[in-house]
Amino acid sequence: MSAEENLLKLVESEEPDDQDYHLQEQVGFILRKAHQRHVSIFAAHIGDLTPPQFAALAKLRDVGETSQNQLGTLIAMDAATVKGVIDRLKARGLVELSKHEVDKRRLLVNLTAEGRDAIERLIPLAREITRETLAPLSAKEIATFMKLLAKLA
Amino acid sequence: MSAEENLLKLVESEEPDDQDYHLQEQVGFILRKAHQRHVSIFAAHIGDLTPPQFAALAKLRDVGETSQNQLGTLIAMDAATVKGVIDRLKARGLVELSKHEVDKRRLLVNLTAEGRDAIERLIPLAREITRETLAPLSAKEIATFMKLLAKLA
DNA sequence: GGGAATTCATTCGTATGCAAATGATATCAA
DNA sequence: TTGATATCATTTGCATACGAATGAATTCCC
Incomplete structure (x- = not known):
């Protein structure tokens, strides 16, 4: 069958x-x-950053400073996972952490100048990664696939 | 845009x-x-087994006894990953290991009677998991999506 | 036959990913 | 106001996932 x-x-x-x-x-x-x-494919193009790390930087670029948990929600990571990712980005000087003045529970995350440089530099590579990932499909198939995949995710 | x-x-x-x-x-x-x-969705239906563990059992059911590495190839896991998965299945008595008589490098893996019972019992649940995962799509969309996804994988 | 290359498996290190438990803080509601 | 709830973050434990290094066994090929 x-x-x-x-x-x-x-x-x-x-x-x-x-x-x-x-x-x-x-x-x-x-x-x-x-x-x-x-x-x-990602690793072949961007060897010194993982997809989750890249996602964190890219999202911080979009939204600016946010709390660690909020960032996690935006990039679909639970609290425990996002903590590890942010810790490693901080250790590399790509993000910086600060305390929320009003809500003392929150840990604010933001790009450093170096982090901003890095993400700007990496975005063209990320486009190429997307292109290569989708390479087995025609333009029409890509449009269809992305629509259906989004429904599933 | x-x-x-x-x-x-x-x-x-x-x-x-x-x-x-x-x-x-x-x-x-x-x-x-x-x-x-x-x-x-998988975890909600099958709580005591992970998708990789299920994949190992399901594939062993298909092909019968194989070497650990060969099994890894069949279910898309590298040698280090498959070892951990098999170790845990062995610890639970679902698979058994033996040495290949001729090629002494190989570690043969096979289902135990308990493992066979388990996979037979779980397959209907796995069907339901597939159904639920694809639920956001219509029958026609599912056919299209699976065709395109297969091209990407 | 024998040395080179390959294959199989293991181990180590690093990085997600998530459940569950915990502690600190904030909010809600009686 | 205060007690119950909810939120934010951390920690622990477990399970993939993979690169790289290692050792044992096999195969390849001259």
Whole structure:
């Protein structure tokens, strides 16, 4: 039975045959592989920064100073994860931390001059990473894919 | 400028404006979020096994006994990662290890009876996970999306 | 046959990613 | 006002994920 037939069955809630379960046809598995491929392309172009670190810098460039938690929300990282990312960016002098004057719970994060330079310099590379990641698709396919992927995310 | 216009520019290698770089429109970022969402759906249905652990069991069910490295290749994990996954499955009695008689470098992995029971029991849940992950899309969109995603992975 | 290159597995180090527990602060509501 | 709740941040523990280095075994090829 083809992958398409299996998917159709699945969506229509027909009774599936366990013999027809194939890992390599499952969204989750392919999603994981596509993500892996992208990370690999990213690393080939930007070796000294990870995608999450880049995301933090890029978002700080957009929104300016924010709290660590708020930044995490903006780039889809939980509090524990964002802390590690910010710690490492701080250790490299790309971001600086300060206390919120009014709300003493908050830890404000902002780009340093060096961090701003870095993100501006990296954005053209990031465009190339996006281009290369999408290279297997035609322009029309890219438009379709991005629309559907956004629905899933 | 719209996301679509930016993508078109990018694909056609026109000069982009750095002001128009938006993290939330980049494939990598959305791919990461879609993957996160899937993992979360997976955890809600199968709490005592991770997607990589499930993948290892499902693939062993397909192919039977294989070497650890070969299994890693089949489920897209490098040697270091697959070792950890197999170690944990072994600790739980779901797989068993043995030495290859001829090629003494190889470590053979196979399902135990318990492991086989587990994967058979979990496959219906995995179908439901796939269904729920794809729920935001129509049947037609699913077919399109899976085709394009496969091209990227 | 034997040295070079390859393959298999392990280990180490670093970096996400998330659940759960904790502490400090802020807000809400009776 | 104060007690319950909620929010922000940190820490711990566990599980991927991968590069790089290492050692053992095999294969390649002259």
